[in-house]
Amino acid sequence: MVAGVLDAGAHAVAVPVADGGDGTLDVLLAAAGGEGTTTVHRVTGPVGLPVDARLGWLADSTAVVEMAEAAGLRLLAVKDITPLEGGLPVMLDGKIIGAIGVSGALSSQDAQVARAGVAAVVK
Numbered sequence: 001m002v003a004g005v006l007d008a009g010a011h012a013v014a015v016p017v018a019d020g021g022d023g024t025l026d027v028l029l030a031a032a033g034g035e036g037t038t039t040v041h042r043v044t045g046p047v048g049l050p051v052d053a054r055l056g057w058l059a060d061s062t063a064v065v066e067m068a069e070a071a072g073l074r075l076l077a078v079k080d081i082t083p084l085e086g087g088l089p090v091m092l093d094g095k096i097i098g099a100i101g102v103s104g105a106l107s108s109q110d111a112q113v114a115r116a117g118v119a120a121v122v123k
Contacts, residue, residue, distance in 0.1 A: 023066075025066035038057070039054070051075055055069075091122065
């Protein structure tokens with residue numbers, strides 16, 4: 001749920017914002033004054049399986065698409081899949097005992113640092 005705040009003169013004091021990921025659709029619909037609706041559509045998700053994704057509709061028939069609805073990271077909760085190269089499980093004797101996450105450089109560089117971290121932990 002999101003909400004904006006107006007002062008006595010109907011000027012925005014607080015306006016909901018989103019970064020384009022999860023929650024963007026709800027924020028945009030709320031910022032439109034709650035005048036919009038949503039419909040649910042069956043689409044192909046990020047790993048090729050069907051997922052239900054919402055599409056937003058503003059009062060003037062403008063469509064609002066939040067890609068995270070169809071391809072967001074939360075949909076990658078599939079066994080044995082790590083959605084980012086810099087995120088690696090720490091394995092010992094065939095069991096996951098932890099994880100290392102690295103971010104901030106190129107994805108391939110994040111992965112290189114993560115692999116070095118795993119190697120340092122599991123000697």
